[in-house]
Amino acid sequence: MGRLIKRLLLFGAAVALIYVASMFIMIKVPVMGTPLIFRTGDYYNLPGGHSWQRFHEFDPAKRWDAVIIGSSHAYRGYDPSVFAAHGHHAFNLGSSAQTPLNSYYVIEHYLDSTNCGLLIFDVFEGSLQNTGLESTADLTQNVTSDGAAWGMAWALRDLRGLNMMALRMISRPTEPDYTNSDYVGLGYAVKKDSVGTEAGPPSKKPVELFERQRHFLEACIQLCRDRGIPLVITSHYARSNMRGEAHEVLAQYMDSILTGTSIPYLDYTDTPGIEDRYWFFDHNHLNATGARIFTTELVDTLESLGYLRKP
Amino acid sequence: MLFNSFQFLCIFFPLVTTLYFVVPHRWRWAVLLGASCWFYMAFVPVYILILAFTIGVDYIAGIWIERNEGRKRKLLLTVSIVANLSVLAFFKYFNFLNESIAVLVRSLGFNYGVPDLGIILPIGLSFHIFQSLSYTIEVYRKHQKAEHRLGIFALYVMFYPQLVAGPIERPGNLLNQINSTEPGKGIRSFFDQERVVAGLQQMLWGFFKKVVIADRCAVVVDQVYNDPSQYGALSIALASYLFAVQIYCDFSGYTDIALGAARIMGFKLMVNFRTPYRSANISEFWSRWHISLSSWFRDYLYIPLGGNRVVKWRWYYNLMIVFLVSGLWHGADWTYVIWGGLHGTYLILAIVFAPLTVRFSGLLGLERRPKLKRALNVFITIQLVSFAWIFFRANSIHDAGMLVHRLFDTPLAIGDLVRLYNDVPRSMLDTTLALVGLFILIDPIYDAWIKQERPIPTGIRGVALFAALFSGILLFGYFGSTSFIYFQF
Numbered sequence: 001m002g003r004l005i006k007r008l009l010l011f012g013a014a015v016a017l018i019y020v021a022s023m024f025i026m027i028k029v030p031v032m033g034t035p036l037i038f039r040t041g042d043y044y045n046l047p048g049g050h051s052w053q054r055f056h057e058f059d060p061a062k063r064w065d066a067v068i069i070g071s072s073h074a075y076r077g078y079d080p081s082v083f084a085a086h087g088h089h090a091f092n093l094g095s096s097a098q099t100p101l102n103s104y105y106v107i108e109h110y111l112d113s114t115n116c117g118l119l120i121f122d123v124f125e126g127s128l129q130n131t132g133l134e135s136t137a138d139l140t141q142n143v144t145s146d147g148a149a150w151g152m153a154w155a156l157r158d159l160r161g162l163n164m165m166a167l168r169m170i171s172r173p174t175e176p177d178y179t180n181s182d183y184v185g186l187g188y189a190v191k192k193d194s195v196g197t198e199a200g201p202p203s204k205k206p207v208e209l210f211e212r213q214r215h216f217l218e219a220c221i222q223l224c225r226d227r228g229i230p231l232v233i234t235s236h237y238a239r240s241n242m243r244g245e246a247h248e249v250l251a252q253y254m255d256s257i258l259t260g261t262s263i264p265y266l267d268y269t270d271t272p273g274i275e276d277r278y279w280f281f282d283h284n285h286l287n288a289t290g291a292r293i294f295t296t297e298l299v300d301t302l303e304s305l306g307y308l309r310k311p
Numbered sequence: 312m313l314f315n316s317f318q319f320l321c322i323f324f325p326l327v328t329t330l331y332f333v334v335p336h337r338w339r340w341a342v343l344l345g346a347s348c349w350f351y352m353a354f355v356p357v358y359i360l361i362l363a364f365t366i367g368v369d370y371i372a373g374i375w376i377e378r379n380e381g382r383k384r385k386l387l388l389t390v391s392i393v394a395n396l397s398v399l400a401f402f403k404y405f406n407f408l409n410e411s412i413a414v415l416v417r418s419l420g421f422n423y424g425v426p427d428l429g430i431i432l433p434i435g436l437s438f439h440i441f442q443s444l445s446y447t448i449e450v451y452r453k454h455q456k457a458e459h460r461l462g463i464f465a466l467y468v469m470f471y472p473q474l475v476a477g478p479i480e481r482p483g484n485l486l487n488q489i490n491s492t493e494p495g496k497g498i499r500s501f502f503d504q505e506r507v508v509a510g511l512q513q514m515l516w517g518f519f520k521k522v523v524i525a526d527r528c529a530v531v532v533d534q535v536y537n538d539p540s541q542y543g544a545l546s547i548a549l550a551s552y553l554f555a556v557q558i559y560c561d562f563s564g565y566t567d568i569a570l571g572a573a574r575i576m577g578f579k580l581m582v583n584f585r586t587p588y589r590s591a592n593i594s595e596f597w598s599r600w601h602i603s604l605s606s607w608f609r610d611y612l613y614i615p616l617g618g619n620r621v622v623k624w625r626w627y628y629n630l631m632i633v634f635l636v637s638g639l640w641h642g643a644d645w646t647y648v649i650w651g652g653l654h655g656t657y658l659i660l661a662i663v664f665a666p667l668t669v670r671f672s673g674l675l676g677l678e679r680r681p682k683l684k685r686a687l688n689v690f691i692t693i694q695l696v697s698f699a700w701i702f703f704r705a706n707s708i709h710d711a712g713m714l715v716h717r718l719f720d721t722p723l724a725i726g727d728l729v730r731l732y733n734d735v736p737r738s739m740l741d742t743t744l745a746l747v748g749l750f751i752l753i754d755p756i757y758d759a760w761i762k763q764e765r766p767i768p769t770g771i772r773g774v775a776l777f778a779a780l781f782s783g784i785l786l787f788g789y790f791g792s793t794s795f796i797y798f799q800f
Contacts, residue, residue: 004504007774014771014778019785026786040787042736157317159790 023166037167043137043160044167048176050075051095051142054187056176058091058144060115065308066090067111068187070122071098071135077236077286078120080186082295086303087311092187094122095139100216101132102139105151107220109143113228118307120298121220121233125250128209128217132156140164141173155216190288191281195239199276199283202244209253218257231263232307237294238269239276242284266301268294312353314568315522315790323350324572327471331576332502339498340466340489343576347471351434354475358433361398362469368394369443370464373450377457384451391447395440402433407643435475437640441607443468446482448611455482463489470578472569476562478581478603488578500577510575512777513761517567519780520560524750526789527743528557534735536704539714541734543727547701547718550731554704555697556747559588562601567761586758588696591688593657596696604640608633627662631655641703646711650702657695746787 026037038044054075065088068078074094083090093106103121111119136156140149141164149168153161183189224231233254238247247269254265279290286294302308312319327346334342352359372391376384400408406427416423446467449455458464467486473479488497495501535542535550542550563584573580587599597605609618616629631652638651661668677684701718705711721727732740757780759765767773 001502001504004507007504007508010771011774011778011781014774015781015785018775018778018782022782022786040742041789042739159785159788162785 020166023163024170027167027170035171041160041163043133043164045137045141046177047141047171047173048178049138049142049180050183050189051138052176053179053183054093054095055139055143057185058093058110058187060110062089063115063117064089064091065117066120066302067116067118068092068094068120068122069098069103069106070094071124071127072096072285073124073236074098074120074122075187075189076191077122077291077294078188078298079190079288079291079295080188082292083299083308086299086308088299088308090186094187095135095142097127097130097132097134097138099127099130099132099135100213100220101155102135102152104216104220104223105148105155106139106143107223107227107229108151109145109148111227111229116229118230118232118302119224120302121231123217123233123235123250123254125207125209125246128213128250128253129207130213131158131210132213133158133160136161137164140168190291191285192288193281194278194287194289195280195282196277199239199241202241203246204244205246207246207249209249214253214257221257221261221263230307232266232302232305233258233263234266234298235269236286236298237271237274237279237290239274239280239284243269264305266298268297271297312350314565315518318353328572328575336499340463343471343498344462344466344469347466347469347474350471351469351474354434355431361402361433361436362439365395365398365440365443366461366465366468369447369468370458370461372447373457373464374459376447376450388447388451392444395444399436399440402430402436404639404643411645438477438479439468439474441479441604441640442473442477445479445607445611446486449482455486458482458486458490470573472572472578473580476565476569477601478566478569478583479607480581480603484581485578495577497577503577506577507575509763510571510573512767513571513574514568515571515777515780515784516757516761517564517569517571519784520564520567520750522564522784522788522790523746525557525560525564527739527746527787528553528560530739530789531731531735531743532557532704535731536706536710536714539705539710539717542717542731543721544718544723545725545727546731547714549728551697551701551704551714551718553743553747554700555588555693556750558700558703559584560750582762586755588693589689589755590692591685592661592692593654593695594661596692597654604637608637612636627659630658634658645708646702646705649708649711650699653699653702657699742787 023037026040027035029036031039038046066083068074068080068090071094075092076094078090078092078094080090080092093110095102098106107119132152133156136152137160140153140161143149146168150165153165155161180189182191221231223229235247235250251265251267251269254267258265275290279286279293281287299308303310312323314320323346327342330342330346331339348359351362369391372387372394376387376391379387409425409427413423413425446455446458446464450457458467463486466489467480467482470480470485470489491497491499493499500506532550532554535546536554539547566583570580570582581603583602585599585602587596590596590599613629613633616632617625618629619626621629634651634655635648636651637654638647638649641647641650672678672684677687701714702711705714756765760767768776
């Protein structure tokens with residue numbers, strides 16, 4: 001048995017050596033202008049874009065009256081300038097396809113009661129039907145905290161998480177490879193175009209919220225409770241095609257986990273008067289107009305509920 | 312539970328293997344049976360009842376067949392076969408038959424209102440039904456004693472490494488190892504470090520084939536086969552060759568993991584593949600591809616039909632029947648039947664034209680150059696097999712027709728490949744082609760090491776060769792996909 005363990009240890013050391021050496025070569029050797037590694041898998045992200053800009057701009061030492069978190073619904077739908085117009089400092093830490101698994105590590109490594117007066121957590125059924133791979137690929141290359149990156153890469157329970165971290169740790173970029181021009185600061189990215197067409201009927205695809213994402217959503221709630229961060233959960237306006245059974249399942253789930261707590265779920269999905277054609281730039285993301293109207297309504301509600309103090 | 316899942320690799324396999332070696336030998340069967348139930352129930356738990364039914368029927372049938380003689384014996388075998396095939400027919404073929412009848416009836420202008428069954432096909436059903444059937448047939452033929460302990464028989468049918476995708480074992484091999492009383496053999500194996508290492512190496516090779524080669528090929532293959540109208544001859548040809556690689560790596564990868572896991576515990580399962588794409592003709596291909604199934608059909612269908620010891624037309628008929636049934640065994644769709652039919656046709660044509668091909672190769676001077684002749688034959692066999700795979704992989708008869716039509720009827724345009732290159736994420740296509748090239752070079756070497764036909768280099772070189780495989784999985788594995796193709800059968 002002792003010899004077997006010795007052989008396994010030798011094998012492990014050889015694997016580690018070959019793995020690190022190969023990774024190093026693939027990250028450092030460019031092919032047609034791009035490091036070789038980006039030609040070996042579709043989950044390696046170049047550092048840059050909204051997420052890089054957002055996390056490098058966010059200053060955890062500052063006091064924010066409100067921090068918004070969630071998927072692209074969050075960073076495109078919650079306009080910090082509307083908060084500012086009401087006298088509140090807000091920052092948007094939402095990112096593409098961010099799932100509760102990813103949000104958990106963002107909260108854990110960036111937020112506490114001293115820098116966050118209120119956490120606005122946007123939930124969307126799509127982000128609960130997602131493994132978190134896409135967001136982990138994005139955030140492991142773009143967040144400033146190694147701890148957050150390691151946390152979500154490990155929680156992914158997928159060997160791709162290890163490769164993403166190897167890329168991060170070996171490449172250690174100091175500048176982004178690219179930036180997004182629709183990023184306007186404070187974590188917010190805006191599109192001015194309108195989709196211009198009527199929404200279709202709601203999808204009839206069966207809905208199954210991933211158990212692991214439900215677990216992390218509950219863990220996020222618990223983490224906020226432990227850290228004394230006031231929390232509201234929200235869903236922003238939706239076009240009529242997004243108001244089907246999928247959202248019903250989410251709404252019921254939110255009811256089930258929030259019953260008995262004081263955390264409100266502010267669900268604006270079915271708000272009367274939503275303009276399907278003019279408030280969205282695609283099938284489910286708010287454009288500048290929609291975001292401004294929605295954020296105004298949200299801030300009014302938060303002020304009336306006492307979550308944000310009226311100036 | 313998938314072999315390439317976190318649950319299997321990090322929980323099930325280490326736990327079951329450790330328990331197996333820790334408990335006294337007399338309780339090992341219970342550990343393995345419990346583990347096999349857990350493994351199977353990870354898919355659709357209630358389907359364990361189907362297995363329980365076939366196990367119950369064949370267990371009783373085996374004992375009664377052994378106790379009786381004459382016609383009663385035959386009757387009991389018939390009951391076992393009918394019960395097993397009824398389960399298969401109900402779960403696997405009902406919808407296929409129903410849809411085929413509906414098409415026929417509607418084409419005659421009548422209404423047809425029998426709905427399909429809304430059920431999921433139990434995983435690996437065809438495999439364990441065939442394994443169970445081989446037991447009752449062997450008992451009937453008096454080649455095997457009936458098993459009187461239900462738990463042992465259940466373990467024979469349910470042995471987790473080969474439960475859902477084979478190899479389709481025979482009682483003479485697996486049941487006898489489960490029943491072994493000889494210390495150090497089968498279920499009474501000791502913990503042997505060299506065997507454990509060899510088993511782990513075989514599993515590693517299986518994972519490499521599955522995760523690095525098969526799952527990467529699948530990305531390109533799916534792109535073309537799920538939308539064949541968008542692609543021309545070059546893309547279809549490339550995707551079809553890649554599917555030939557994919558299915559080999561997927562299935563033989565599964566088999567290596569199964570054989571490796573069993574080997575660690577001291578069981579020797581049947582070899583299922585012997586580098587089949589090195590075959591010089593279709594007959595040789597079938598002696599190297601899915602050997603446990605082809606030998607099952609040979610022993611229990613082809614030979615009882617008369618095999619080749621009959622008049623020529625009957626021989627051809629026997630061959631065609633075996634391959635059509637083999638096609639249908641794979642899946643309840645006409646695409647599989649055509650795939651089987653093609654292989655049957657290849658074999659019959661090879662027999663019919665054998666004198667002509669000998670004369671032709673003589674004219675070309677190939678008889679004096681056996682290596683060149685073999686290389687040419689291997690090349691032709693790969694073309695025939697790859698062409699047949701088109702029907703196996705196509706999503707429908709309509710798609711298969713379109714793929715074949717476009718393969719032969721669209722111009723060879725480089726723009727077609729450029730389109731595929733752009734449709735598949737770039738890193739997938741170049742890396743996949745590079746890895747497939749590498750695999751073709753290393754497959755015969757690792758295969759010979761794994762099957763112990765050639766000694767594995769010792770010392771640091773041996774460690775490095777398998778560490779490179781493991782690192783290859785980490786670096787180039789396409790994770791987060793996919794079941795094994797043969798699970799659906």
